[in-house]
Amino acid sequence: xxxxxxxxxxxxxxxxxxxxxxxxxxxxxxxxxxxxxxxxxxxxxxxxxxxxxxxxxxxxxxxxxxxxxxxxxxxxxxxxxxxxxxxxxxxxxxxxxxxxxxxxxxxxxxxxxxxxxxxxxxxxxxxxxxxxxxxxxxxxxxxxxxxxxxxxxxxxxxxxxxxxxxxxxxxxxxxxxxxxxxxxxxxxxxxxxxxxxxxxxxxxxxxxxxxxxxxxxxxxxxxxxxxxxxxxxxxxxxxxxxxxxxxxxxxxxxxxxxxxxxxxxxxxxxxxxxxxxxxxxxxxxxxxxxxxxxxxxxxxxxxxxxxxxxxxxxxxxxxxxxxxxxxxxxxxxxxxxxxxxxxxxxxxxxxxxxxxxxxxxxxxxxxxxxxxxxxxxxxxxxxxxxxxxxxxxxxxxxxxxxxxxxxxxxxxxxxxxxxxxxxxxxxxxxxxxxxxxxxxxxxxxxxxxxxxx
Ligand code: SUG
Numbered sequence: 001x002x003x004x005x006x007x008x009x010x011x012x013x014x015x016x017x018x019x020x021x022x023x024x025x026x027x028x029x030x031x032x033x034x035x036x037x038x039x040x041x042x043x044x045x046x047x048x049x050x051x052x053x054x055x056x057x058x059x060x061x062x063x064x065x066x067x068x069x070x071x072x073x074x075x076x077x078x079x080x081x082x083x084x085x086x087x088x089x090x091x092x093x094x095x096x097x098x099x100x101x102x103x104x105x106x107x108x109x110x111x112x113x114x115x116x117x118x119x120x121x122x123x124x125x126x127x128x129x130x131x132x133x134x135x136x137x138x139x140x141x142x143x144x145x146x147x148x149x150x151x152x153x154x155x156x157x158x159x160x161x162x163x164x165x166x167x168x169x170x171x172x173x174x175x176x177x178x179x180x181x182x183x184x185x186x187x188x189x190x191x192x193x194x195x196x197x198x199x200x201x202x203x204x205x206x207x208x209x210x211x212x213x214x215x216x217x218x219x220x221x222x223x224x225x226x227x228x229x230x231x232x233x234x235x236x237x238x239x240x241x242x243x244x245x246x247x248x249x250x251x252x253x254x255x256x257x258x259x260x261x262x263x264x265x266x267x268x269x270x271x272x273x274x275x276x277x278x279x280x281x282x283x284x285x286x287x288x289x290x291x292x293x294x295x296x297x298x299x300x301x302x303x304x305x306x307x308x309x310x311x312x313x314x315x316x317x318x319x320x321x322x323x324x325x326x327x328x329x330x331x332x333x334x335x336x337x338x339x340x341x342x343x344x345x346x347x348x349x350x351x352x353x354x355x356x357x358x359x360x361x362x363x364x365x366x367x368x369x370x371x372x373x374x375x376x377x378x379x380x381x382x383x384x385x386x387x388x389x390x391x392x393x394x395x396x397x398x399x400x401x402x403x404x405x406x407x408x409x410x411x412x413x414x415x416x417x418x419x420x421x422x423x424x425x426x427x428x429x430x431x432x433x434x435x436x437x438x439x440x441x442x443x444x445x446x447x448x449x450x451x452x453x
Contacts, residue, residue, distance in 0.1 A: 009193030012064035013377040019070030019109035030215030032251040033370035045412035047365030062322040065396040096422035108143040114378040121231035122381035132231040136181030137170040161389035176206040179223035183254035186261035190291040200224035201255035242274040262318035265354040311338035315372030326356025393442040
């Protein structure tokens with residue numbers, strides 16, 4: 001399906017390594033799984049091992065697999081900015097006394113969902129010949145709005161060569177510029193290294209004053225437009241599409257809950273967009289002369305929107321495994337366990353469309369917070385030269401996989417309840433773990449704020 005061209009490039013997946021404070025805080029309004037599972041006892045060790053297992057599956061299949069380190073939590077720097085002072089333990093204790101919800105917010109391991117880390121435009125899409133990344137400001141949710149600075153640091157560590165890669169700063173922290181990164185962005189192309197069509201899906205035009213009825217629309221048209229301009233995209237190859245308000249209110253807090261695309265294929269639910277015919281026509285026009293798009297629309301009669309959202313059919317990774325002519329949908333086991341989505345997947349594979357296989361992975365711990373296989377990864381198209389210039393220590397091989405497994409088993413708790421987050425011992429365990437991680441991944445001894453104190 002993907003053309004092997006002179007300008008050959010790989011699509012790497014950079015996954016967020018799940019951090020030691022993974023918990024169910026119920027912090028994301030509009031994310032039905034997060035609300036439903038609020039207060040459950042989480043299993044950070046199992047969560048991190050599930051994430052690593054998925055990464056290994058991709059690496060073993062021959063794809064380039066990167067690892068983005070977890071962020072330091074609790075975020076003491078933020079708590080200090082809020083006026084809590086003294087030794088680290090005192091800051092945590094005083095904040096907990098003031099409001100445990102505040103501490104939970106500062107403890108979320110949400111940087112695991114790397115699809116929200118940044119928007120990525122491959123170098124093939126811009127004439128300056130560099131890969132462009134804009135860390136998402138994630139300004140809609142407090143617990144996520146504190147990620148972007150460290151995300152930028154991680155991305156600069158992963159892609160240190162400024163002659164190959166430009167890591168921008170996040171957009172301003174204001175609701176007009178609300179940006180959730182690659183979760184609202186799809187790139188279609190004939191080959192990863194060939195110029196593509198970039199589709200930006202937004203929920204809200206902030207300058208029109210419109211609001212969704214129930215849940216927040218986390219991505220604005222303005223943020224999408226600014227990123228497209230910053231990334232120097234060709235306007236004729238760029239499409240802006242509006243999410244249907246009703247799908248946001250049904251629980252699709254990001255477009256990647258109802259849509260995923262890869263190569264020439266856009267796989268989406270019939271309810272995903274405000275005006276589907278227009279989106280398809282715009283993609284057709286933008287891809288003219290580059291490739292013929294293939295649209296796979298899932299009808300409500302086959303998979304009701306409620307089932308699509310709860311089983312996370314679309315929050316699957318759509319990948320081209322080496323040696324395969326058709327795409328594989330890497331779906332969560334929840335998709336297999338839901339009769340509608342399982343039946344649909346069976347039908348999909350039996351058809352002769354662009355998706356030829358479905359593989360199920362267990363990422364249940366992340367799923368309970370609304371993060372499927374696709375949420376856990378950031379796709380980064382790398383040319384040979386860009387891949388050579390990337391930080392090799394952040395790429396998963398057998399050795400790093402084994403070391404990370406041992407590291408997780410050494411440092412992570414088996415169980416974590418929301419009330420454990422005020423425990424100063426957890427903070428120390430977490431910082432000790434991350435300090436050890438910087439050594440394993442060669443990140444230096446000033447990667448985390450607590451190392452710079
Ligand atoms: O932002 N959940 C994340 C899930 C992100 C999923 N990402 C994509 N769809 N790409 C969110 O809502 C829940 C955390 C908590 O409730 O403690 C959370 O942040």
